[in-house]
Amino acid sequence: MKQGVVFLFLSVFYFTGSAQLSKEKIQKVDALLRSYGAIKQFNGNVLVVQKGKPVFSKSYGYADFEWSLPNDKDTKFRIGSITKQFTAMLIMQLKQQGKLHLDSTVTTYLPWYRKETGDSITIRHLLMHTSGLKNYTERPDFRYTLAFSNLDPRAFAEKYCQLDLEFKPGTKFKYCNTDYYLLGLIVEAISGKTYAQALQEMILDKVGMKHTGMDSIASLLPKRAKGYEYGFYGYENATPINMASSTYAAGAMYSTAGDLMRWQKALEGALLLNEVNKKIYFTPGLGNYALGLYVTKTKDGKTVIGHPGGINGFASFMIRFVEDSIVVILLDNTAAVRRVSLDNISLGIYSIMMGISPETPKTPVAVALTETYLQKGVEAMTARYQAIKLDMNYDVSKANTHLNNFGYDLLTKRRVKESLMVLKLAVQEFPESANTLDSYAEALLADGQYKPAMEYYERVLKLEPGNKNAIDQLEKIKILMN
Structure with missing residues (x-):
């Protein structure tokens, strides 16, 4: 539908x-x-x-x-x-x-x-x-x-x-x-x-x-x-x-x-x-x-x-x-x-x-990274992204969405270390994405890294002043650190 x-x-x-x-x-x-x-x-x-x-x-x-x-x-x-x-x-x-x-x-x-x-x-x-x-x-x-x-x-x-x-x-x-x-x-x-x-x-x-x-x-x-x-x-x-x-x-x-x-x-x-x-x-x-x-x-x-x-x-x-x-x-x-x-x-x-050569399909970044992850793990997956991001045979137009969503999915499954690796790559590649920064901050917080988490929530607020989740999380971190 x-x-x-x-x-x-x-x-x-x-x-x-x-x-x-x-x-x-x-x-x-x-x-x-x-x-x-x-x-x-x-x-x-x-x-x-x-x-x-x-x-x-x-x-x-x-x-x-x-x-x-x-x-x-x-x-x-x-x-x-x-x-x-x-x-x-x-x-x-x-x-x-x-x-x-x-x-x-x-x-x-x-x-x-x-x-x-x-x-x-x-x-x-x-x-x-x-x-x-x-x-x-x-x-x-x-x-x-x-x-x-x-x-x-x-x-x-x-x-x-x-x-x-x-x-x-x-x-x-x-x-x-x-x-x-x-x-x-x-x-x-x-x-x-x-x-x-x-x-x-x-x-x-x-x-x-x-x-x-x-x-x-x-x-x-x-x-x-x-x-x-x-x-x-x-x-x-x-x-x-x-x-x-x-x-x-x-x-x-x-x-x-x-x-x-x-x-x-x-x-x-x-x-x-x-x-x-x-x-x-x-x-x-x-x-x-x-x-x-x-x-x-x-x-x-x-x-x-x-x-x-x-x-x-x-x-x-x-x-x-x-x-x-x-x-x-x-x-x-x-x-x-x-x-x-x-x-x-x-x-x-x-x-x-009609006698015209069709366009060669490009491999979506989600497929390339998923297949690598399943076969070799998260480190190989992040390395694979660096290798393909400028390769014209791959469609990386939705890389930010995929990396953020995958990293967050790992976080919800409490695979925090893997989540941090994926989301760190995401924020390095897409530093102006408030949603990605927010996800990384949440993973840092889940790992007990309070100060780095604060820094990333503050970066979210610079991009989106008034972001309620970032404001709430910063208050939460201040309480945890006292």
């Missing part, structure tokens, strides 16, 4: 040449995916479709690392916010049937919803992320509380989605999962069915998507991939959340690459919507956002349509290069979207198909 800035990279490229996929290009696509896999940036399924036919289909890595079960073409992945395309389609089908109007308000269909906001937000606002509502998934307690909720969707929305407005509806674009959660409830209110039933009957059965549905933490689903995170200590099991309640119509679906190819064909055809409503579905508004899809143009005027998805342990990306009739579908069960956007892989594949 998590999403970032997508398609912006396309605005700086011109694509010319043939899009035929020869044996040589197939080998190059495979080599590209293997290179991303080698640096822990891809583990999953790839499907490339040209003119409605698959031209490249391959699985990489494992669906279950613990049992060494490989991904294959039938592996089911959670697709996160790609769900929004389906929710938008259900709304448009109800509109096509004359059962709703896009410019009617939320309270027209959800009379229980808070009137002072619901009376000013239309269905169109929800579809295009211009409602002005706050995003419930940005709540501090979402990750640790709401994500595990077992409430039914209406009860969840009554408790967590009746939020204040951040701006006047229709005036700005802000990606908001609250919008699509409410759309799911509107589908239920109008259809008289659960969201899952409406999805099955109105879309999945019609399209022939037999390996797609709404995920449930309780269900036994054959060939469902397990989700993993790549963190400070390598791959770990992702926390299993209750998607049916916490993400619902905004991001709770699972699917396969083959089923998403069928979905893409249905979107391009006339099976689900007539031409008038298809035009509405694909017409972008603010933020280049249409209905559950981003729609943008490259510098040479080509149209690109797609959407990313991210949910605990999973990342997905489906993108269509319209004029070249190329679709790239990527499904990953190691949360790659949190490390490098899958749009870069898609761009690399498209470049190869």
